[in-house]
Amino acid sequence: MGKRAHRPPRPHTERRNPRSRGLDSMPTRRLLELVNDEDARVAPAVRRVIPAITRAVDLVVERLSSGGRLFYVGAGTSGRLGVLDAVEWRPTFGAPSTLARGIIAGGRRALVQAIEGAEDADGSSDLQKAGVQPADVVVGISASAATPFAQETLAWAKRHGCATVLVCCTRVKRPAFVDVLINPVPGPEVLAGSTRMKAGTATKLVLNMLSTAVMVRLGKVYDNLMIDVRPTNAKLRRRAVSLIEQVGGVSTSRAETLLDEAHGSTKAAIVMARRGCRLATARALLRRHGGRLRELLAE
DSSP: OOOOOOOOOOOGGGSOOGGGTTGGGSOHHHHHHHHHHHHTTHHHHHHTTHHHHHHHHHHHHHHHHTTOOEEEEESHHHHHHHHHHHHTHHHHHOOOTTTEEEEETTOGGGGTSOOTTGGGSOTHHHHHHTTOOTTOEEEEEOTTSOOHHHHHHHHHHHHTTOEEEEEOSSOOOOOTTOSEEEOOOOOSOSSTTOTTTHHHHHHHHHHHHHHHHHHHHTTOOBTTBOTTOOOOSHHHHHHHHHHHHHHHTOOHHHHHHHHHHTTTOHHHHHHHHHHTOOHHHHHHHHHHTTTOHHHHHHO
């Protein structure tokens, strides 16, 4: 009798959840309570990997401070979450649109429909087209940690000198081509294998924490305020004016005038309000302090 071939352990994301057996026979309310109970397991799982998220934040801040950029790569739900986080950097933090980018297997079409087989592709060509450089950080997102698109893309990035981070939702050893492994394990899904659920929620929480902490460390936040918000619509203009009022200590009308004089730069308008200076001086002060408003105002 021949030896049985060794099978790798099934990822936690693919296992059946004993608590959701009989899901199709449950009353609607019980079904929803079960989903909610399982969702409650996500935040504690993420909290357990905060040390890893901390290392990733420090790594990304180091690379971005030296002129690097961040690339999220993933397939399906993981890829969409990466794109979602990347596109929020500019309106929320006033970051250049080139600073963070999401690359999803199958391209733009995969954002709105499933592209069969896309996750089995090698995404290194996408990184090459994006002009990835050794100074950059590539964050691979794969709920199971086994998606070829994320794995092969990270391996290519590491070979070309990039810093690499893997976000997954199963217990794995850190691959040699990954600098930081972030792997919250919220357990098997209510619906076996449907990683848009707990794994997707855990991934979203991790990306929220990663990008927000990076922007805080880079001076894009003052206190708990988004002082680099771009007033690209009426709602965001009202928010920007309110920030200038609060931090700059000026009236609404004065805040509106300063925002216009600062060409829409909320942070520069705040400096102009607090220092009573013109835009050129405000910009020079911000450069001197690396854009960190707290340091500037404490000078």
